[in-house]
Amino acid sequence: xxxxxxxxxxxxxxxxxxxxxxxxxxxxxxxxxxPVANELDPVGGxxxxxxxxxxxxxxxFGILIPExxxxxGLGLSEYAIVVxxxxxxxxxxxxxxxxxxxxxxxxxxxxxxxxxxxxxxGEFLSAFAxxxxxxxxxxxxxxxxxxxxxxxxxxxxxxxxxxxxDGADYLQVFARTExxxxxxxxxxxxxxxxxxxRGTLPEGVKGTPVRKIGYHGWKTWExxxxxxxxxxxxxxxxxxxxxxxxxLDTARIHTAARAIGLARGGLEDAIRYAxxxxxxxxxxxxxxxIRFKIAEMATEIAxxxxxxxxxxxxxxxxxxxxxxxxxxxxxxxDMAERVTSEALQIHGGAGYTTDYPVERxxxxxxxxxxxxxxxxxxxxxxxxxxxxxxxx
Numbered sequence: 001x002x003x004x005x006x007x008x009x010x011x012x013x014x015x016x017x018x019x020x021x022x023x024x025x026x027x028x029x030x031x032x033x034x035p036v037a038n039e040l041d042p043v044g045g046x047x048x049x050x051x052x053x054x055x056x057x058x059x060x061f062g063i064l065i066p067e068x069x070x071x072x073g074l075g076l077s078e079y080a081i082v083v084x085x086x087x088x089x090x091x092x093x094x095x096x097x098x099x100x101x102x103x104x105x106x107x108x109x110x111x112x113x114x115x116x117x118x119x120x121x122g123e124f125l126s127a128f129a130x131x132x133x134x135x136x137x138x139x140x141x142x143x144x145x146x147x148x149x150x151x152x153x154x155x156x157x158x159x160x161x162x163x164x165x166d167g168a169d170y171l172q173v174f175a176r177t178e179x180x181x182x183x184x185x186x187x188x189x190x191x192x193x194x195x196x197x198r199g200t201l202p203e204g205v206k207g208t209p210v211r212k213i214g215y216h217g218w219k220t221w222e223x224x225x226x227x228x229x230x231x232x233x234x235x236x237x238x239x240x241x242x243x244x245x246x247x248l249d250t251a252r253i254h255t256a257a258r259a260i261g262l263a264r265g266g267l268e269d270a271i272r273y274a275x276x277x278x279x280x281x282x283x284x285x286x287x288x289x290i291r292f293k294i295a296e297m298a299t300e301i302a303x304x305x306x307x308x309x310x311x312x313x314x315x316x317x318x319x320x321x322x323x324x325x326x327x328x329x330x331x332x333x334d335m336a337e338r339v340t341s342e343a344l345q346i347h348g349g350a351g352y353t354t355d356y357p358v359e360r361x362x363x364x365x366x367x368x369x370x371x372x373x374x375x376x377x378x379x380x381x382x383x384x385x386x387x388x389x390x391x392x
Contacts, residue, residue: 013077013309021078025085028058033089034357040217042354046167047092047217055093056122060086061100064250069116071101075316076250080257080308087261088268091364092217094258099125099164102254103172105246106191106235127168129159129223130244136160137377139244140185144225146175146192152231153177153192155204158224161371165207165221170195173230174240189240192230204228214363249322251372252329253315256308259336259368260301266343266361267297273347273356290346297339304332323385330378333368340365 014022032054040046055061063079065071072078087094100119103126107115118124135142144157155175165171171194178188196202205228207221235243271294274285284290311324340362344351351358369375384390 013313018078018081021074022081022085024058025082026088028054029085029089033086033093037090037093037217037360038357041090041357041360044216046219047090047096051093052096052122055097059120060097061122061125062120063097064101065116065120069112069120071116071120075312076253077309077312077316080253080312083254083257084261084264084305087258088265089261090217090360091258091262091367092215094261095163095215096125096218098251098254099127099168102247102250103128106239106243108235111193111234124169125164125167127162127164127171129162129165129171129173131161132158133160137374140189140241142174142176142189143180144173144175146177146190146230149229152229154227155192155225155230156227158222160222161210161220162207162223163215163220164218165223166199166201167218168196169198171202171205172234173225173228174244175225177237186241188238189244190237191234191240191243193232193234194228194230195232202228214360215367216360248372249315249320249325252325252378253308253311255368255372256304256311256328256332259332259365260304260308262361262365262368263297263301263304263332263336263339266340266358266365267294267301269356269358269361270294270297270343270346273350273358277348284346293342293346297342300335300339304328304335307331323382326373326378326381329372330375330382333365334375336365336368337362 032051036048036051059072060082062071063074063082064076065073067073083094083097086097100122104112104116104119115124130139130142132142132144144155144159146153146155155173157175159173162171173192173194174189175192176188177190181187194202201207201223204226206224206226210220210222212220234240271285274290274294275283277284307328311328314320314324340358343358344362347356347358350356353359373381
């Protein structure tokens with residue numbers, strides 16, 4: 001299939017292996033993801049278990065997991081290629097793959113041996129319980145507490161924005177095990193691993209689904225922990241903040257790939273609609289105003305992908321940089337909102353209905369500017385790196 005930004009060709013970044021991975025993922029999205037997304041997203045339906053099983057069979061949950069643990073042992077470049085393709089179909093599906101391979105920073109060698117093979121098979125997927133009503137961008141302000149109780153801990157507090165809390169196989173919960181030190185607020189936070197049955201919340205945890213405008217396919221929860229039991233710590237006690245931050249660069253590049261996939265979905269659908277929609281006796285795609293919109297959209301997508309490829313290649317060759325991870329997240333997510341908005345505009349009134357998937361891309365693209373650090377947080381990280389920590 002030829003994309004709106006050109007056919008894949010072998011080169012310095014898109015090697016023969018990566019072209020094959022891209023083609024496989026693109027075919028999977030066309031056959032399995034898009035029909036399900038177009039049916040279920042407009043009615044708030046959830047990602048079917050059957051689709052998750054097919055993703056596991058293709059190894060999507062183990063792209064970044066080393067072969068010794070049953071994963072594919074590939075790099076961030078291959079991961080981003082697959083994520084972009086999945087997001088072109090349904091961003092929630094592109095997000096689901098992270099639940100099996102991203103939230104592993106801080107795992108001990110024993111935990112990696114025990115959990116990574118199951119994650120690679122899609123059998124041990126996670127939900128991340130970090131944010132709180134007063135601790136969003138300011139993660140160090142979290143107030144959830146864990147107190148010792150025999151061989152384990154009792155966790156009490158509130159968590160926000162915990163997507164997949166019910167469908168996951170375990171929660172990764174961050175709580176204070178030491179009193180807050182105003183001078184060192186990030187200290188004393190511990191990460192707990194809380195296994196549970198898929199489709200339920202753990203004992204001692206109550207949840208209310210968040211009323212979202214998008215990101216359908218799964219629920220996002222507000223959770224209340226009332227002496228919930230946990231007896232396994234991820235990494236070391238008191239070092240949970242470092243664990244929470246440990247996967248952020250990968251998460252931000254993941255978001256950039258999702259944003260590019262959404263933008264591409266909007267562009268390709270807009271091109272199709274512009275060729276089919278006839279007004280004043282000719283397809284609207286013959287009007288210069290539409291053609292110029294499409295030219296600009298395609299150029300922005302290509303620029304974002306080029307930056308993402310460069311950042312991924314740097315990570316895969318040991319040159320990871322929080323600065324460039326923030327840059328690509330900022331640029332791609334802002335681009336995706338602009339491009340999908342223009343795609344909706346090209347659809348006219350039809351775009352403002354759920355009869356066309358372009359509104360899904362538009363809604364979900366808006367979210368990419370918020371999660372994994374807002375655009376404003378990314379600008380702060382970038383400016384601090386360039387100018388020093390000032391302008392607070």
